[in-house]
Amino acid sequence: MAREATKLSRLLLYKADASPPSCAVRMLGDILGLHFDFKEPKLLAMEHKTSEFKKLNPMATIPVLQDGDFVVSESHAIMQYLVGEYGGEMGKSLxxxxxxxxxxxxxxxxxxxxxxxxxxxxxxxxxxxxxxxxxxxxxxxxxxxxxxxxxxxxxxxxxxxxxxxxxxxxxxxxxxxxxxxxxxxxxxxxxxxxxxxxxxxxxxxxxxxxxxxxxxxxxxxxxxxxxx
Ligand SMILES: N[C@@H](CCC(=O)N[C@@H](CS)C(=O)NCC(=O)O)C(=O)O
Structure with a gap:
C-alpha cells in the first residue's frame, strides 16, 4: 500500500533548479502532492564531487533522493521509487x-x-x-x-x-x-x-x-x- 510521504517520512531531494532530471522528479512530486526538502549542491563549485556527496551517490550526479535512511540516485529510479512508495491510485497510470x-x-x-x-x-x-x-x-x-x-x-x-x-x-x-x-x-x-x-x-x-x-x-x- 502506498504511504503518505508527508506524514511518515521526510523526503530530502538534492537538486539544481536548472537540471532537467531534477525537474522531472519535482514535477512528479508536484503531481503526487509530495513535500520535498531541498539541498542544492553547487555543481560549478564541484560540490557534487566531494567524498561526502559521493557517499550518497558514487556517480556524483544530481538528483539524489533521501527518504529517511534510504538513499537513491538516478532520476528515473527515484521516480519509479516515489510512484511505488507514494503513488497511490495515480501511480497506476503514471x-x-x-x-x-x-x-x-x-x-x-x-x-x-x-x-x-x-x-x-x-x-x-x-x-x-x-x-x-x-x-x-x-x-x-x-x-x-x-x-x-x-x-x-x-x-x-x-x-x-x-x-x-x-x-x-x-x-x-x-x-x-x-x-x-x-x-x-x-x-x-x-x-x-x-x-x-x-x-x-x-x-x-x-x-x-x-x-x-x-x-x-x-x-x-x-x-x-x-x-x-
Ligand atoms: N541519468 C542521470 C543524469 C544525472 C546528471 O547527469 N545530472 C547532472 C545535472 S543535470 C549532473 O549532476 N551533472 C554533474 C556531472 O555530471 O558532473 C539522471 O537522470 O539522474
Missing amino acids: YPRQPRARALVDQCMYFDAAVMFHSVKAVALPTLLHGKKGPTSEDTVNIDECYAVLEAYLERNNYVATDQLTIADLSLSTTTAATQIMHKLDNNRFPRTTDWLARMSEETSFKKVAVPGLALLKKMLHARWERN
Whole structure:
C-alpha cells in the first residue's frame, strides 16, 4: 500500500533548479502532492564531487533522493521509487503495473537516461565547465536523431509510452525542453513531437517546475556562449 510521504517520512531531494532530471522528479512530486526538502549542491563549485556527496551517490550526479535512511540516485529510479512508495491510485497510470505497459514506459525511461539526456549533457557540461562555444553540427545531428525516435514513439501513442501521461513523459519532456535551447525542433519534420511538447507545456507541474528551471538553464548557457 502506498504511504503518505508527508506524514511518515521526510523526503530530502538534492537538486539544481536548472537540471532537467531534477525537474522531472519535482514535477512528479508536484503531481503526487509530495513535500520535498531541498539541498542544492553547487555543481560549478564541484560540490557534487566531494567524498561526502559521493557517499550518497558514487556517480556524483544530481538528483539524489533521501527518504529517511534510504538513499537513491538516478532520476528515473527515484521516480519509479516515489510512484511505488507514494503513488497511490495515480501511480497506476503514471507507472502502469501491467508488464507490457510498464515495459514500454521503461523503454522510454532508458532512452532518456542512456541516449537523449546525453545529447543535452554533451553540450551543457562542456559549456559550463570547459569553455565550449555552442552546439556543434555533430551535437545537432545527435539531437535530431533523438527527435526522430520521439516522433516514432508518438506515431504509436498520444504520449511517449502509452496513450496516457506516464513518468516517461516527465523525463523526456524536461530533456526535450532542454534540447530546445541547443537545437529547436523542426515542426515540419517532427509534428507529433512538437504537438506533444506543446501539450506537456500546458501541464501545471511543467509550468511550475520546468518552465522556470529551463529558463535558468537557457540564461546560463547563453551567457557562457557569449563569453566563451
Ligand atoms: N541519468 C542521470 C543524469 C544525472 C546528471 O547527469 N545530472 C547532472 C545535472 S543535470 C549532473 O549532476 N551533472 C554533474 C556531472 O555530471 O558532473 C539522471 O537522470 O539522474
